[in-house]
Amino acid sequence: MKLSTFITSNMQEILTEWDHFASILEPERILSKKEIRDHAEQILRAIAVDIDTRQSPGEQLDKSRGMSSDKTATTGASIHGTARQGDGFTLLQLTAEYRALRATVQRLWFALGNELSPEHSADLIRFNEAIDQALAESVVTYSAQATLARDTFLAILGHDLRGPLATIALSGSLLSQPGIKMEAVATAASRIKRSASVMNSMVNDLLEYARAELGGEMPMTFATADILDICQAAIADASALHPNCPFLLDAPESTIGEFDRVRLQQVLTNLLNNAAQYRGDEKPVTMTMSSTAQSVMVAIRNSGALIPKDAIDAIFDPMVQLAITNEQPARAPTSLGLGLYIAKTITAAHGGTISVVSEKLTGTVFTVVIPL
Template identity: 55%
Template structure:
């Protein structure tokens, strides 16, 4: 019996097996109805049977075997919808994959006893069936992953937004306790510590919100206006100094520094770079921020002396959720990063039409270079 005909004629029997296996995928399947457990399985089996009977040339079969079949035009496939629904219902990606493994085994186990003699047509049916199952699994995995990623990023955005209000309260409490007229030397120290901690948490929350924005498909918004890079760098250095009172920061300027920039965004860039430098810098040397005005652009170099960043780390340093782990990093210096600061710095810089790069050697230390064109963006 041709495999496509077997699937169509025995679809109810196959679905019973599907339901039986799906119920073992706990805890997600607990309490789910048969209709919910089957979730587009009938449509997927019908599509598989149709695909087996669809003529394909060797090139098309080869592309499908690599998971590179052409995307369907129009409505989503049943497999794509199934991937989304399984994520919504709390199934893991491993469990989703197991469903297809069980489906493959069930169909072949029920069909092969119906075969009296293995022929070339039988072998071709099995090849086409496996290709189609693999393609359906790939479609389900893609939509499952997309849904999972979007859910995670939405959660991060909501979390970051909701943390802002209590952080504002903490910051205000730190400001109040830091006033000389409020208390004594002890309360002044407590207030200063609260302010530093609140500043660190605010940086993390801001980075989290910006990351969620980029992952949810939004562009990094910039609003350029006539600004002076000296003022932007000074403001960022003031914040970094407050967050890292034991670090020495120095600023040097050269050339014309006026241009059309988003001051608030670039403040975030340089504050992130300075905070990053403070985490890895040796206390023996100052952290330097050098702003240089060139005819067409402004360059800002932030340098520190500390452990050399390995070449392989330099290749991924601007990727999200990457944190450096280097020998010589002082264990007593707290981290103020969740691995997003450099990623956000790159996104903001590129939104200005600029670029950012890093270099690290024993002789020169670690230097981050930000290039920003001074022309007004359209």
Template identity: 50%
Template sequence: MKLSRFILSHLDDILKEWEDFARSLSKPGVIVPEAELQDHARQMLKAIALDMETIESAQQKKEKSVGDVSKISGGESAASTHGSLRQLSGFTMPEVTAEFRAMRASVLRLWMDKSTRASKANTAEILRFNESIDQALQESAVRFSDERNRTRDTFLAILGHDLRSPLATMTMAGAFLVRPTIDQANAMQIGARISRSAAAMTTMVNDLLEYARTQLGGAIPIRPVLGDIVDICQSAVDEASAAHPECIFEVEKAGERIGDYDAPRLAQVFSNLLNNAAQYKGENHPVTISTFGEAEATIVQVKNFGPEIPRAFLAAIFDPLVQLAIMTDQKGPATTSMGLGLFIAREIVTSHGGTIEVESSVEAGTIFTVRLPRAAPLPTMT
């Protein structure tokens, strides 16, 4: 059987192997449905089979094999759309490349198992198949890179915008403070504004430094000591309440409370989760943080009712520079929009030897679950 016809008649078998491989690349703790794992693979395989059936001249074959890569566009095709969605779902470029390698290997292996003998025609079909799948890979890679560049540029624009506001406040405050007629009461108010602006900028700079550390191959350092997880959660609630006075926060606790924790780092994690929950909470619903102490682990859950996070975003919500446009219907003031908070939260939890997961539905709400071992991991140093 010709390879192109084999592809069309054995799509389900090929897609099953594709799904198994794609599932192995998915983020831990995130259940991705079959349709999203297969993505546009069915359409890509059909397009590859159609391309293989298309008659090409000798010149067209040469151009396809040695053509200028820069001329390949990320225009609308199943392969380019696949690249866009994979970038949105938090895949990396090596993972996307590996998917096409797996597709190539699966198709050829399944076909050769059915083939009775090698022939010159078979060799020609394999060459044609390789050209077609390379074309699809390049289209996907171009779109993936375009989306990544767009996200990076958006990130830089947001960073500039977020830094400009506190800088403007501090500039105006400085202009008022140099006036000879300013009284003590006004000076105290201006000083408070400068302090808040400096704190906002410090948070952003610290997030950037933590992100840079992880990108250079380092883990976020922790220094765990014996502590009470409920006290850490309460500290995070106090900080979030100050930032969101209109939001009701509820603390629930059960089981063991004492363990080895880096309290400031975990307070940073829970503050971030609580601030996000307050920003996107529904009307007349509190934000809850619950602790469940077990023999070997402590579980902390932050829950709110608000807009459902689309399933396509769940796999990438903890990745940097990906979650910039997940939700726009926020109810409270945003603390920062750089898209680094959840990424840093995951890295801190990972440094504790724990895990962080998220699930979201209209009925159950959005729940972030942090699971931490109660025994201290080996401390990491700066």
């Protein structure tokens, strides 16, 4: 059987193996079947067509160099590279998908008793050329998307650092004026402290993100702590960054458990900052804490604009930012798009879960559940 015919005739079996391998690459992500298969079928059908398409020696050379004959064409492979970067796959995982796809097709094909006749050898050569071409297209678009995300991130960082730095500089200039009154000194000191807190929050987020991206484990120090104290400390931190936002805590009593106090406080502070940022009216941000014998649950609610349904799945990915509506204030100076990603990472390190519901009746509610 020709290899191209085998691919089109056994598409579902090949895709099933693709599904399984992709789920192994990202075991912590709950990927839908459609998301796992992504553009695999489109890639395979293009490969089958390529095997049966005559090519000149020059076209074969271009393909071996990863050069498409039509650089403006949007292929399944090019779309796949962009999508995988957005899904949080690493470049190594992307290339591993193609390695597995190559091995799967060849293994299943030979399992049917196909031998290496001259015709089959020619098919294999064309198949491997097509796989390499598809991989090259995916890597190009993956890298381009990663570069765009990095440049956007750096632009946001540079823009957001200028705000608190300017405040510190102006306050310092004010403090150096002769005859300054004590009331002005207290105001300037308060502004400097708030700006330093903003910058410290941004730097902490950068460090945690860099550690996660480099594959390092987030250091955790578990000790007996009261979750009520952690909630109160998180509200104090968020209030320093958002002095005009009222925060309310509804917690019946102390709840003792084994936590990394500093990290868990960072989770709750990030969620409170996010809620304050997207608060679209004068209603307060509320934090509700409850517990069972096994776990503690903290829910943080705001009544601002709802999160679009198509953005819910990506809300915890790094460098994801929601659009600000006319009903909302300007984007907070700590909005690097890392807070929710770091909150998810720390929560997972505690063996817990974090989720979000955004509906008209309830508002937007982020819920953290941590084992005691």
